[in-house]
Each structure stands twice: as C-alpha cells, then as structure tokens.
Amino acid sequence: MSNPLSHxxxxxxxxxxxxxxxxxxQRSAIAEGYIYMSAAALSAVIEQTNAKGDVLATxxxxxxxxxxxxxxxxxxxxxxxxxxxxxxxxxxxxxxRIRIEALCKLAGKTGVEMEALTACSVAALTLFDMCKAAxxxxxxxxxxxxxxxxxxxxxxxx
Amino acid sequence: MSNPLSHxxxxxxxxxxxxxxxxxxQRSAIAEGYIYMSAAALSAVIEQTNAKGDVLATxxxxxxxxxxxxxxxxxxxxxxxxxxxxxxxxxxxxxxRIRIEALCKLAGKTGVEMEALTACSVAALTLFDMCKAAxxxxxxxxxxxxxxxxxxxxxxxx
Amino acid sequence: MSNPLSHxxxxxxxxxxxxxxxxxxQRSAIAEGYIYMSAAALSAVIEQTNAKGDVLATxxxxxxxxxxxxxxxxxxxxxxxxxxxxxxxxxxxxxxRIRIEALCKLAGKTGVEMEALTACSVAALTLFDMCKAAxxxxxxxxxxxxxxxxxxxxxxxx
Amino acid sequence: MSNPLSHxxxxxxxxxxxxxxxxxxQRSAIAEGYIYMSAAALSAVIEQTNAKGDVLATxxxxxxxxxxxxxxxxxxxxxxxxxxxxxxxxxxxxxxRIRIEALCKLAGKTGVEMEALTACSVAALTLFDMCKAAxxxxxxxxxxxxxxxxxxxxxxxx
Amino acid sequence: MSNPLSHxxxxxxxxxxxxxxxxxxQRSAIAEGYIYMSAAALSAVIEQTNAKGDVLATxxxxxxxxxxxxxxxxxxxxxxxxxxxxxxxxxxxxxxRIRIEALCKLAGKTGVEMEALTACSVAALTLFDMCKAAxxxxxxxxxxxxxxxxxxxxxxxx
Amino acid sequence: MSNPLSHxxxxxxxxxxxxxxxxxxQRSAIAEGYIYMSAAALSAVIEQTNAKGDVLATxxxxxxxxxxxxxxxxxxxxxxxxxxxxxxxxxxxxxxRIRIEALCKLAGKTGVEMEALTACSVAALTLFDMCKAAxxxxxxxxxxxxxxxxxxxxxxxx
Numbered sequence: 049m050s051n052p053l054s055h056x057x058x059x060x061x062x063x064x065x066x067x068x069x070x071x072x073x074q075r076s077a078i079a080e081g082y083i084y085m086s087a088a089a090l091s092a093v094i095e096q097t098n099a100k101g102d103v104l105a106t107x108x109x110x111x112x113x114x115x116x117x118x119x120x121x122x123x124x125x126x127x128x129x130x131x132x133x134x135x136x137x138x139x140x141x142x143x144x145r146i147r148i149e150a151l152c153k154l155a156g157k158t159g160v161e162m163e164a165l166t167a168c169s170v171a172a173l174t175l176f177d178m179c180k181a182a183x184x185x186x187x188x189x190x191x192x193x194x195x196x197x198x199x200x201x202x203x204x205x206x
Numbered sequence: 207m208s209n210p211l212s213h214x215x216x217x218x219x220x221x222x223x224x225x226x227x228x229x230x231x232q233r234s235a236i237a238e239g240y241i242y243m244s245a246a247a248l249s250a251v252i253e254q255t256n257a258k259g260d261v262l263a264t265x266x267x268x269x270x271x272x273x274x275x276x277x278x279x280x281x282x283x284x285x286x287x288x289x290x291x292x293x294x295x296x297x298x299x300x301x302x303r304i305r306i307e308a309l310c311k312l313a314g315k316t317g318v319e320m321e322a323l324t325a326c327s328v329a330a331l332t333l334f335d336m337c338k339a340a341x342x343x344x345x346x347x348x349x350x351x352x353x354x355x356x357x358x359x360x361x362x363x364x
Numbered sequence: 365m366s367n368p369l370s371h372x373x374x375x376x377x378x379x380x381x382x383x384x385x386x387x388x389x390q391r392s393a394i395a396e397g398y399i400y401m402s403a404a405a406l407s408a409v410i411e412q413t414n415a416k417g418d419v420l421a422t423x424x425x426x427x428x429x430x431x432x433x434x435x436x437x438x439x440x441x442x443x444x445x446x447x448x449x450x451x452x453x454x455x456x457x458x459x460x461r462i463r464i465e466a467l468c469k470l471a472g473k474t475g476v477e478m479e480a481l482t483a484c485s486v487a488a489l490t491l492f493d494m495c496k497a498a499x500x501x502x503x504x505x506x507x508x509x510x511x512x513x514x515x516x517x518x519x520x521x522x
Numbered sequence: 523m524s525n526p527l528s529h530x531x532x533x534x535x536x537x538x539x540x541x542x543x544x545x546x547x548q549r550s551a552i553a554e555g556y557i558y559m560s561a562a563a564l565s566a567v568i569e570q571t572n573a574k575g576d577v578l579a580t581x582x583x584x585x586x587x588x589x590x591x592x593x594x595x596x597x598x599x600x601x602x603x604x605x606x607x608x609x610x611x612x613x614x615x616x617x618x619r620i621r622i623e624a625l626c627k628l629a630g631k632t633g634v635e636m637e638a639l640t641a642c643s644v645a646a647l648t649l650f651d652m653c654k655a656a657x658x659x660x661x662x663x664x665x666x667x668x669x670x671x672x673x674x675x676x677x678x679x680x
Numbered sequence: 681m682s683n684p685l686s687h688x689x690x691x692x693x694x695x696x697x698x699x700x701x702x703x704x705x706q707r708s709a710i711a712e713g714y715i716y717m718s719a720a721a722l723s724a725v726i727e728q729t730n731a732k733g734d735v736l737a738t739x740x741x742x743x744x745x746x747x748x749x750x751x752x753x754x755x756x757x758x759x760x761x762x763x764x765x766x767x768x769x770x771x772x773x774x775x776x777r778i779r780i781e782a783l784c785k786l787a788g789k790t791g792v793e794m795e796a797l798t799a800c801s802v803a804a805l806t807l808f809d810m811c812k813a814a815x816x817x818x819x820x821x822x823x824x825x826x827x828x829x830x831x832x833x834x835x836x837x838x
Numbered sequence: 839m840s841n842p843l844s845h846x847x848x849x850x851x852x853x854x855x856x857x858x859x860x861x862x863x864q865r866s867a868i869a870e871g872y873i874y875m876s877a878a879a880l881s882a883v884i885e886q887t888n889a890k891g892d893v894l895a896t897x898x899x900x901x902x903x904x905x906x907x908x909x910x911x912x913x914x915x916x917x918x919x920x921x922x923x924x925x926x927x928x929x930x931x932x933x934x935r936i937r938i939e940a941l942c943k944l945a946g947k948t949g950v951e952m953e954a955l956t957a958c959s960v961a962a963l964t965l966f967d968m969c970k971a972a973x974x975x976x977x978x979x980x981x982x983x984x985x986x987x988x989x990x991x992x993x994x995x996x
Contacts, residue, residue, distance in 0.1 A: 052250040052340035053261065060259025062336075062737060064744055066764040068706060068785045074542060081346075092210040101218025103211065105421035105536060109597045110281050112538055113429075116593055116601050117279070119748055121328050122335050123268050123741045127748050127761045129601050131631065132540035153542045155631075157763065161342070162335050169327045169346070170279050177280050177320050178220075182210035184319070185364055188239075188327070188349035193342060206343055220421060222428055224448035226390060226469045232858060263737035263852060267913045270854055271745075274909055274917050277432055281425045285432050285445045287917050289947065290856040311858045315447065368566040368656035369577065376575025378652075378895060380902055382922040384864060384943045397662075408526040417534025419527065426597050433595070435906055437644050438651050439584050439899045443906050443919050473921065477658070478651050485643045485662070486595050493596050493636050494536075498526035500635070501680055504555075504643070504665035509658060522659055548700060579694060579895035583755045586696055587903075590751055590759050603759045605789065606698035627700045629789075684882040684972035685893065692891025694968075713978075724842040733850025735843065742913050749911070753960050754967050755900050793974070794967050801959045801978070802911050809912050809952050810852075814842035816951075816983060817996055820871075820959070823978035838975055 055124045064124045070157040075198030076132075077152055079164035081191035083172045084145045089183035093146065093175075094139055103178055104137045107148075111135035111171030115152055115163045125162050128154050133163070135171050148172055149194075161193045213282045222282045228315040233356030234290075235310055237322035239349035241330045242303045247341035251304065251333075252297055261336055262295045265306075269293035269329030273310055273321045283320050288312050291321070293329050306330055307352075319351045371440045380440045386473040391514030392448075393468055395480035397507035399488045400461045405499035409462065409491075410455055419494055420453050423464075427451035427487030431468055431479045441478050444470050449479070451487050464488055465510075477509045529598045538598045544631040549672030550606075551626055553638035555665035557646045558619045563657035567620065567649075568613055577652055578611045581622075585609035585645030589626055589637045596640070600632050607637070609645050622646055623668075635667045687756045696756045702789040707830030708764075709784055711796035713823035715804045716777045721815035725778065725807075726771055735810055736769045739780075743767035743803030747784055747795045754798070758790050765795070767803050780804055781826075793825045845914045854914045860947040865988030866922075867942055869954035871981035873962045874935045879973035883936065883965075884929055893968055894927045897938075901925035901961030905942055905953045912956070916948050923953070925961050938962055939984075951983045 057063045085093075096103045112133045119127040132153035139146050150167035152160040172188045179186060195205045215221045243251075254261045270291045277285040290311035297304050308325035310318040330346045337344060353363045373379045401409075412419045428449045435443040448469035455462050466483035468476040488504045495502060511521045531537045559567075570577045586607045593601040606627035613620050624641035626634040646662045653660060669679045689695045717725075728735045744765045751759040764785035771778050782799035784792040804820045811818060827837045847853045875883075886893045902923045909917040922943035929936050940957035942950040962978045969976060985995045 052246065053254060053259075053336055054339040055264075055336045056254055056259050056261060060254060060257050061768075062260040062264045062740055062744070064762075064765045066785060068763040068787060088210065096211060096214055096218060099218050101211075101214050102220040102421040102424070103214060105418040106213075106220045106281055106425055108418070108536055109422055109425045110279065112536070113594070113597055114279055120745070121268065121272055121275070121279075122332050123264055123745055124332075124335060126763065127601075127759075129603060129630075129761060130538075131542040131600065133538045136535075153540060155542060156761075161338065162331065165331055165334060165346075169331060172349075173320065173323055173327060174280050174282075176323060177282060178211055178213045180319065181212040184351060184354075184362060186350065188323075189347050191330075191346035192344065196342075204342060219452075220424055220428070222446075222449045224469060226447040226471060260737040260740070263734040264741055266734070266852055267738055267741045270852070271910070271913055278429070281429055284447065285443075285917075287445060287919060287946075288854075289858040289916065291854045294851075311856060313858060314445075368562065369570055369575075369652055370655040371580075371652045372570055372575050372577060376570060376573050377926075378576040378580045378898055378902070380920075380923045382943060384921040384945060386921075404526065412527055412530055412534060415534050417527075417530050418536040419530060422529075422536045422597055426595065430595055436903070437584065437588055437591070437595075438648050439580055439903055440648075440651060442921065443917075445919060472919075477654065478647065481647055481650060481662075485647060488665075489636065489639055489643060490596050490598075492639060493598060494527055494529045496635065497528040500667060500670075500678060502666065504639075505663050507646075507662035508660065512658075520658060576895040576898070579892040580899055582694055582892070583896055583899045586694070587752070587755055601759075603761060603788075604696075605700040605758065607696045610693075627698060629700060684878065685886055685891075685968055686971040687896075687968045688886055688891050688893060692886060692889050694892035694896045720842065728843060728846055728850060731850050733843075733846050734852040735846060738845075738852045738913055742911065746911055753900065753904055753907070753911075754964050755896055756964075756967060793970065794963065797963055797966060797978075801963060804981075805952065805955055805959060806912050806914075808955060809914060810843055810845045812951065813844040816986075816994060818982065820955075820981035821979050823962075824976065825974060828974075836974060 067157040072157055073198045075154045075160050077161035077164040077196040078194040079150050079168045080194050081148045081168035081172050082145045082189045083175050085179055085186045086183040089179045090144055092182050107171045107174040108135045110174040111167040114170035115167040118163045118166045122162055126158050128156055130154050135167050159196055159199055161196050225315040230315055231356045233312045233318050235319035235322040235354040236352045237308050237326045238352050239306045239326035239330050240303045240347045241333050243337055243344045244341040247337045248302055250340050265329045265332040266293045268332040269325040272328030273325040276321045276324045280320055284316050286312050286314055293325050317354055317357055319354050383473040388473055389514045391470045391476050393477035393480040393512040394510045395466050395484045396510050397464045397484035397488050398461045398505045399491050401495055401502045402499040405495045406460055408498050423487045423490040424451045426490040427483040430486030431483040434479045434482045438478055442474050444472055446470050451483050475512055475515055477512050541631040546631055547672045549628045549634050551635040551638040551670040552668040553624050553642045554668050555622045555642035555646050556619045556663045557649050559653055559660045560657040563653045564618055566656050581645045581648040582609045584648035585641040588644030589641040592637045592640045596636055599636050602628050602630055604628050609641050633670055633673055635670050699789040704789055705830045707786045707792050709793035709796040709828040710826045711782050711800045712826050713780045713800035713804050714777045714821045715807050717811055717818045718815040721811045722776055724814050739803045739806040740767045742806040743799040746802030747799040750795045750798045754794055757794050760786050760788055762786050767799050791828055791831055793828050857947040862947055863988045865944045865950050867951035867954040867986040868984045869940050869958045870984050871938045871958035871962050872935045872979045873965050875969055875976045876973040879969045880934055882972050897961045897964040898925045900964040901957040904960030905957040908953045908956045912952055915952050918944050918946055920944050925957050949986055949989055951986050
C-alpha cells in the first residue's frame with residue numbers, strides 16, 4: 049500500500065516531493081477562515097471600517113505578502129511564482145466574526161492551496177494583532193480549502 | 207473614549223504602537239490550536255509517529271522558525287529577541303485531531319502572544335501540507351491564546 | 365587623519381562598525397521623501413484616497429515592514445529591535461507630488477536614520493508600483509534625514 | 523472609464539494583478555538614481571574607490587540582492603525569477619553626486635521596472651549608510667525608470 | 681583569454697550572469713559534506729537517533745529550507761524554483777563523523793549545485809548547533825559537488 | 839546523567855533552549871574555514887584581487903549578511919542583535935586555498951559562535967559560486983570555532 053503522507057518517504061524522513069516531471073498547468077485554490085471576537089471588538093472593527101480606517105487593508109496586505117512567503121514558512125513547500133493573490137473580508141456581525149477568503153493562482157507544476165491557506169492564516173493573525181487590546185480571547189477557526197483547480201486531479205471542491 | 211484598536215490612530219491609519227518607554231519585563235505566552243482530519247489521515251500520522259517518522263518534528267521546526275519571523279509576517283508587530291520557543295503536539299484520536307501548543311518567552315517591552323499564535327498557525331499549516339494528499343478537507347480550528355504573563359497587565363488566562 | 369567612511373577599515377574593506385561598547389540610549393530619526401507624478405496619476409490617487417481606497421494604506425504598511433528589514437537590505441546595518449515605526453503621507457497637488465515622512469524609534473546602541481530612510485524609500489517604491497500604469501515616468505526625489513536624536517551626537521537637524 | 527490604478531479594484535481594495543494569462547516574453551528594464559553629498563564625503567568615496575576599497579562593491583551587492591527581494595518588499599509585486607541584474611555607478615564630482623544605474627532582465631509574464639528601481643534605491647541607501655558619518659545631510663534623488671522592453675506595450679523610454 | 685571568473689566582468693565588478701537566453705533543461709546536482717565530532721558527541725547523536733529523536737530531522741529540514749533561500753544568501757545566484765530537494769545523513773562512527781548528502785532538481789536555465797552545497801552547509805551548521813554543548817571543537821569538512829546534470833555542459837562528476 | 843544535546847529534550851524533541859534567565863554579558867566568537875581550489879582558479883582570484891576586483895568584497899558582504907540571518911537559517915538559534923561582524927580573507931597560494939576568518943560580537947544572553955560559523959560558511963559558498971566556472975571541484979574544509987568569550991563558560995579556545 050502506498051504511503052498516504054506524500055512528503056514522508058519509506059524511511060519516515062521528511063521529503064520535498066519531486067515535481068520535476070509534472071506538467072505546467074493553470075492552477076488556482078480558494079481557502080477560507082474565520083476570526084471570532086467579542087461584540088465590542090467587532091464593533092470597533094466595523095466602526096473603523098465604516099470610517100475607512102486601515103484595519104482590513106492591513107490584514108489584506110499581510111495575507112498577500114504571506115502567500116508569497118509560503119515556501120519559506122512551510123518546510124516542504126516548493127517555491128512558486130504566484131500569478132495572482134487576493135484576500136477578501138466579510139464582517140458577519142450576527143456570528144461575531146470576520147470571514148476571510150483567499151485566492152491564489154499559478155501556472156506551474158504543483159497546487160497552490162498551501163499559499164491560499166497561508167494567506168488566510170496570516171490575515172487572521174494580523175486581525176488578531178490589531179484587535180487584541182479590545183479582546184484578548186479571540187479565536188481563529190475554520191481555516192480550510194474551499195476548492196482547487198488544475199493539475200492531474202482537476203477540480204476539487206470541499 | 208479611547209480607541210479600542212491600539213494599532214489604529216485617530217485618523218484610522220495603521221500604526222506600530224510606541225513601546226519605547228515600556229519596561230523590560232519577563233514575558234511569556236502560551237497559545238493552542240487544532241487540526242482536524244479524517245480517521246485515515248490521522249491513522250497515517252499515528253503510524254508515522256509510532257515509527258518515529260519526521261511528521262511532528264517537521265511541524266515543530268516550522269512552528270519554531272515561524273515564531274522568530276512573526277514581525278516580518280504581521281505588519282505592526284515589533285521585532286523581538288525571543289529567549290525561548292517550544293511547540294508541542296498531542297494526537298487526540300477520539301476527536302480526530304492533533305492539538306498544538308506553543309510557548310514563547312522574552313525579556314522585553316511587549317508581549318509575545320502573537321509569536322505563540324504564529325507558531326501554532328504555521329505548525330498547523332505544515333501538518334496540513336504533509337497530510338493533504340490523505341485528506342484535502344482538513345480544518346485548522348481553535349487557534350487562541352491560553353495565557354500570558356508579564357508587562358503592565360500581568361497574568362492573563364483565557 | 366581618521367577615515368571619514370566609518371564602515372570602511374584601513375585596508376579599504378567593508379566593515380560593520382563595532383557598537384559593543386556604546387551606551388543604550390533612546391534614539392529616534394525622521395526622514396522624508398517625495399514621489400512626483402503626472403496630474404492624471406495624482407488625481408487617481410486623490411480620488412482613491414477620498415474614496416478611502418487602500419493606496420496609501422498599502423504604501424504605509426510596506427514602509428513599516430521595510431524599516432524592520434533594514435539590516436537585511438543594507439549590508440553593514442546592525443539588526444535593531446525598533447520600538448516604533450510610523451509612515452505618513454501628504455498629497456501636495458500643487459507640486460504634483462506625494463510627501464512621505466517616516467519616524468523610527470529605538471532604545472539601543474546605534475541610530476535609526478537608515479531605518480527611517482528605508483521606510484520612506486520602500487513606501488515611495490510601493491506608490492510607484494501602484495501608479496505606474498497611470499504614469500510610468502514618475503520620479504522619487506528628496507529622500508533625506510530631517511532630524512535625529514540620541515546617542516553621543518545628541519540632536520541633529522537637517 | 524477604467525481605473526488608472528491597476529492594483530486597486532473597483533471597491534478600492536489593494537489587489538495583486540492577475541497575470542496568469544499573460545505571455546512569457548523577454549523583458550528588461552533600466553532605472554537610475556542619484557545620491558548627492560558634500561564635497562568632503564564625495565572625496566572620501568573617490569579616494570576609497572581609487573584605492574579600490576569596498577564602497578561601491580558593497581552598494582552594488584546590496585542593490586543586486588534587493589532586486590531579488592522586490593516581491594517581499596513591495597506588497598503587490600509578483601515573485602519573479604530574474605535572469606540578470608547589474609548595478610553600475612558613475613561618480614560625477616562636478617555635480618557632487620554618484621549616479622546609479624540598474625538593469626534587470628526576465629523571461630516572464632510581467633515587467634521588471636520595480637526590480638530595477640528597488641536595486642537603485644537600496645544601492646543608494648547603502649551608499650548613504652557608508653557615507654553618513656562624513657555627511658549626514660545627503661539626499662537621494664531622481665530615482666526613475668529610463669527604459670523598459672517586452673510585454674504587450676513593447677519598448678518604453680523615459 | 682576569457683575571464684575564468686564568470687561573475688566578475690572586465691572591470692572587476694561583481695556581476696549576476698545573464699541567463700536570459702539559456703535553455704530551460706532538467707537540471708540536478710548532488711553535493712556532500714561531513715561534520716567531525718568527538719566520540720562522546722557522536723554517541724549522543726547515535727543514541728538520540730536510535731531513540732528516534734529529532735536531531736537528524738531538524739538538520740534535514742534546515743538544509744531543505746536553506747536550499748530554497750540560496751539566492752538570498754549568495755549574492756550572485758539567480759532565484760530558482762526548485763522542483764526537488766532532499767537531504768540525507770549517514771552516521772559513520774568509525775570516522776567519528778556524520779556524512780550529509782543533498783540533492784536538488786530544477787527545470788530551469790542555470791545549475792543547482794550552489795543550492796545543493798548550501799543545503800549541505802546549513803544542515804552541517806544545524807548539527808553543529810545541536811551538538812556544540814557536547815563538543816565545541818567540531819569541524820565541518822569536505823563540502824563539495826559530487827555530480828551535476830543538465831545544461832550545456834551535461835553530466836559532470838567529481 | 840544529563841542529556842549532552844542541549845537542544846533535544848527528554849522526549850527527543852527539538853527544543854530552543856530557554857535563555858530567559860541568563861545574564862547579558864559581552865560575548866564574541868571567532869570562526870575559520872577554508873576553500874581549496876585548483877591553481878588556475880586561485881590564480882584567477884589572485885589576479886582579480888590584485889586588480890582590486892570585487893571577488894573578496896562580494897564574499898565578505900555575503901558572510902556579514904549571513905551572520906545576521908543565522909537564526910532564520912538554523913532552527914534552534916535565538917535571534918540576536920549582533921553588535922559587530924567582520925569577515926577576513928587570506929589567500930594561501932602554497933596550500934591552494936583561501937582562508938576565511940569571521941568575528942561576531944554581542945551584548946546578550948547566548949553565544950555567537952553559530953553566527954561566526956555561518957558567516958564563514960556563506961563566505962566560502964560565495965567564493966565557490968564565483969570560482970565554479972574555473973574549477974567545479976573545489977572543496978570547503980575546516981569550518982570550526984577558534985575561540986569564544988563571554989557567558990558562564992568564559993574563554994574557550996580550540
């Protein structure tokens with residue numbers, strides 16, 4: 049039976065998968081995540097956002113920058129020349145949370161879901177950093193891949 | 207009323223808080239997080255871990271390295287000379303998840319909870335990367351601060 | 365006569381100045397710079413800024429992040445744990461330019477003017493990047509130190 | 523009317539332009555910049571350079587290294603696998619300045635003028651760092667693109 | 681006669697070689713290196729490794745990560761999108777040393793021997809760091825290229 | 839008996855040593871290393887160096903920059919604010935080699951020998967990169983600590 053952990057070889061050693069012979073195809077991935085915070089903290093974000101403050105812009109830039117650094121953060125990720133990164137936010141006041149969605153694209157040999165997940169995670173951490181004086185008990189939740197396209201497996205949807 | 211978002215100034219602009227006049231004190235923070243995966247993926251991790259493969263070691267190193275890069279990832283974080291970082295894992299098979307706990311310490315002017323949260327997040331992303339061939343539908347959840355010590359506010363517990 | 369280039373030793377070799385025995389004092393530096401652009405490009409920035417778009421926020425974050433990376437960019441700079449960085453913009457429509465001002469602070473052994481200059485430069489480059497489709501002939505000008513405080517030389521003003 | 527700021531979307535949000543469908547073509551860009559300094563500081567540089575000291579070599583290496591880090595410094599720049607970077611200096615004693623010229627090349631989907639501008643800026647900052655003991659009032663000026671080749675727009679000259 | 685130092689131009693200036701017109705071919709390189717240590721230190725590594733501790737895993741991850749950062753460490757190296765990196769260890773107790781072997785692969789325009797050498801060097805440094813309390817007099821030796829494939833020169837063997 | 843590998847805990851896990859309670863003292867370390875090359879390659883370096891080309895300057899800058907990045911390269915190293923780094927070369931033609939010596943200094947809680955070793959290694963790799971067209975069979979050898987000062991152990995000499 050084949051090893052289900054593709055990055056670990058038969059000897060149990062960490063292993064950067066060889067993608068030398070894979071085809072260059074158009075690839076994309078969408079990931080999402082949430083940060084839950086108190087009503088007071090969320091009100092402060094909403095007020096800032098209505099006043100067009102930099103809260104969401106700062107988190108968006110942090111997420112985009114992080115996507116480009118994924119291979120430096122995650123040891124077995126390949127360095128990739130991303131052709132597109134975007135990070136979007138939706139304030140969902142009833143659930144006391146902010147939703148984060150990240151899209152990454154690439155013409156390359158391996159998928160970009162780790163880049164999209166990294167963008168979501170770092171955007172969430174940046175929101176945490178800016179709101180932690182208002183609510184130190186926030187929680188980052190539900191970081192996952194929504195869909196991916198390209199490569200041998202083609203379309204995948206959560 | 208004072209602005210509850212300390213990193214945003216009166217004009218709504220992102221702002222690295224001035225800690226020049228804060229005291230240097232011993233500080234520490236503990237954060238946790240979880241990655242949920244299918245029984246099959248978790249079995250693969252358990253089998254690898256029992257066989258002493260590199261799965262958890264790889265995620266641990268990634269988390270420690272990320273803690274040291276926090277100020278490059280999160281725009282308004284101060285650069286800090288961490289004196290201690292550790293990352294620990296507990297496989298919780300009944301809940302189909304792996305628990306991650308990170309501890310950071312510093313003798314400095316500002317808290318280290320963002321560093322602990324970043325360590326947890328990147329350790330979780332690294333586990334995701336290694337297990338995604340076995341289960342692309344994993345979910346990173348419950349990233350939060352458990353406790354922090356030091357500074358003007360002293361002890362805080364979730 | 366002593367060598368006026370402090371980073372070059374008697375043999376002409378590049379040299380990171382030894383600050384081991386210098387006192388830790390409160391230090392700060394303010395730098396400024398300008399980017400000149402066509403009326404059309406500046407109008408687009410003004411319109412975006414009035415509509416509270418992310419143009420200036422993006423350049424501000426880039427400048428703050430760059431200040432923290434100064435010692436990685438400039439070979440003979442010491443790594444410094446900045447305690448404060450801010451970047452501000454003023455749109456000066458009559459002169460067809462945007463003014464950038466950066467402030468850095470540190471309790472440390474060496475000055476922070478290179479950090480403030482780096483923040484200005486990278487903020488200007490980021491504005492260039494965002495406006496280059498509107499005007500590829502922009503010019504970054506007048507990057508210099510306005511004032512610095514702290515250390516043996518005390519107050520210095522341009 | 524289309525938005526003249528290509529990196530800002532209709533909602534005013536920062537946006538990494540999607541280059542997935544652009545052609546890979548040979549691209550190059552040349553940028554220039556100047557650093558003005560006192561006669562005394564410039565004399566020190568000339569003397570060092572005549573004595574074949576490391577002043578210009580240090581600034582050259584810093585500029586080349588910075589070109590390769592452009593996408594980490596400028597938030598909306600794509601990561602690019604540059605095929606050539608060079609940085610040249612001309613000491614222009616009559617104008618009390620050093621001229622910097624940077625060339626970048628790439629076979630890729632997007633232009634390299636930001637890389638050339640970044641190389642010029644960081645080379646200038648490095649000269650500033652090495653000469654600041656001799657003249658703290660230096661000024662970096664005239665950073666701009668001289669020409670670019672490749673892509674849909676073809677040849678552009680300042 | 682042509683200059684045998686390809687990265688230095690006719691004026692003696694450091695120079696990133698222009699690979700714009702080179703063919704994209706499959707390339708690979710294998711490098712090796714050794715760290716010599718006292719019998720006591722090597723015993724500790726062996727004991728740890730038998731107990732499946734993280735010693736070799738930590739050095740392996742450090743080597744893989746370093747390969748991906750080669751162009752940021754070595755000024756005239758081109759940024760490369762490596763398709764494969766692996767790092768292996770052999771404990772050679774009779775010679776009181778650990779052997780390190782690194783393999784890098786790329787479909788690209790320039791060779792990857794610097795990446796393989798960097799992986800070996802940083803893996804060796806990481807072993808040094810972990811063992812230095814047991815033996816501060818260790819020695820890293822014999823870092824060299826064993827073989828390379830691809831490009832105009834084709835196969836090369838040490 | 840205590841574990842001789844200080845970075846590995848009782849469970850065999852990689853571990854960043856806690857230096858929170860250590861004293862801040864003046865620390866320094868000197869490391870050396872060698873690169874051996876063919877007579878032809880060494881002649882090219884000598885000729886370049888006599889002509890005051892950038893060969894050694896480039897390697898020196900690379901070594902200095904690498905010392906500052908040590909904690910990003912070596913997973914369990916603490917981030918340190920080095921107060922001094924220098925890298926020197928001696929061409930030893932009779933032994934067909936170049937000797938590299940690096941000095942690092944710090945007022946801090948932990949030693950700087952890893953920083954000095956990293957500076958030597960990356961300076962050697964940079965020389966390798968520049969000379970590899972002249973001699974692909976070079977060998978980096980004898981990287982070790984010569985002496986260190988400061989901290990609880992005081993003076994140590996190889």
